[in-house]
Amino acid sequence: MRTSKRVVLVGANQPLEVWERPIPEPEPGAAVVRVAMSGVCGTDVHLWRGEVPLPYPVTLGHEGIATVEELGKGVTTDYAGAPIKPGDRVYWQPVRQCHRCYYCTVEKDFSLCDNIFEELFRNANDPPSSCYAEFCSLPPGMAFYRVPDDTPTEALIAFGCAMPTVLQALERLGGIQLNQSVVVQGCGPVGLAATMMAGLSGARQVIVIGAPERRLKMARRLGASTTIDLETCKSEADRVQQVRDLTDGRGAEVVIEAAGHLPAFTEGIKLVAKNGRYLIIGLWSAPGTVPIEPRYLNNNNIRIIGNALAQPQHIYGAIQVARAHHREFPMAEVVTHRFALAEAQKALEAVARLETVKSVIVPNQDGVHL
Ligand SMILES: [Zn+2]
Ligand SMILES: [Zn+2]
The missing domain is CATH 3.40.50.720 (NAD(P)-binding Rossmann-like Domain)
Known part of the structure; x- marks a missing residue:
């Protein structure tokens, strides 16, 4: 079985740990993706400092661009209907709406879903959708969108969840x-x-x-x-x-x-x-x-x-902004620092000190020069 290293927060202000755990085959409707870049977000620093209550241990990372490794039965398109196949890059909404709460089904404002954080803060022993990891497992219903070939990974990850x-x-x-x-x-x-x-x-x-x-x-x-x-x-x-x-x-x-x-x-x-x-x-x-x-x-x-958070349509929208404007604006240059998975601790500390504009973690380093 495929295994994946992941960066785990075991408690507030504790040194980050790297765990290796199996990644099972995707269930019907799911996808397993290989992470190309994870954005290091200011929120990750707040999580590490314990400023948000968490069900430790949790895997960190909510801004990921990855290539599709394997698709579960029945998955032939992304969540906007574009055909998808192994090798394509995707960008995903790191939480999934429950469709069983007032905000999901009456107001249809998914960013206020009462159960939105359950997915984001799954137990670190479970296959993560959090992306400080070599591989992620996107469960059925977690919206992902294909990143067009003409859109550089860095132009998109540079702005992360922002x-x-x-x-x-x-x-x-x-x-x-x-x-x-x-x-x-x-x-x-x-x-x-x-x-x-x-x-x-x-x-x-x-x-x-x-x-x-x-x-x-x-x-x-x-x-x-x-x-x-x-x-x-x-x-x-x-x-x-x-x-x-x-x-x-x-x-x-x-x-x-x-x-x-x-x-x-x-x-x-x-x-x-x-x-x-x-x-x-x-x-x-x-x-x-x-x-x-x-x-x-x-x-x-x-x-x-x-305003808090974003919804799947805004993840899709961010891809369109990067696609349309990455030539006109130096979007990719917003990424100033790259770290290996094992350097996640260093990455958070650099962000905390405001040394970087945008830091990213590159979990799979084959062919990448840090
Ligand atoms: Zn809900
Ligand atoms: Zn973020």
Whole structure:
């Protein structure tokens, strides 16, 4: 039987372990895939630090691109109907909706499924769909999509779960209108994806607030018209003033929080113009409270919109964005660091120190130069 190495989190703040376990043949409707690249996500660092309760031991990794190794009986297409065969690359939604909860069947909003995490955090002895692993087992109902041959793996994995999340968030926002000014707080993968999509939406300017400079430089290459460096512009009042100066004193019609850092929220409210909208994407794993004055929101007609996770259509959408725009934007160059499976610990530490723009793990290293 085929076996697969996988990276296992055995407990909060514990050193990551590499386990080798069997991968059975795919059951009818399932697929076994060989992982080409796994994205290292900021969320993985939060999981490792124990900031989200988990049923340890669990396999890490929710951003994977892989080649199909073997398809279960009855699988002839991907989840958008495209023909699929062994050797094709796929990108998958790392969770599957239960179709037996209020949000799945009444609201049809799969990102709010009550049972969404069961798949993601399966016991590490079970075949993983989590992709810090050589092979993954995608169970029936876990949506995967074929990656077209003209779309580079790195252009897609560079934005990991960030691009699908941003695509859903922009839907919830109701889109960015032509000629609006947009501020993006943060320049990690979520901020970079938001920057690129804001520019493509026809914003008149995209102002990015973040650090370090190497990430801001990438933000400019992806469409930011102005960047404000947190390391040199340390005062919130100065940053708010800079945004006001760039927007004729009004603030931005759309502010996107992609900082993952609680104080960004109170600052962000000050950056929104009257009648503006504030989209919160990055605070998923940033617990805590901040003081706000509700009257300010009331009197300035400010709308605050939250967004968590993404749905299968946004995974599909992220593939289409990479396919359409990887030549025009240096999407693949967002991947700055590559690690072997056994170096997963090092990869998380590098992400925690913000040394990288995007790190990936390359579980099967034949033919790959790290
Ligand atoms: Zn559900
Ligand atoms: Zn992620």
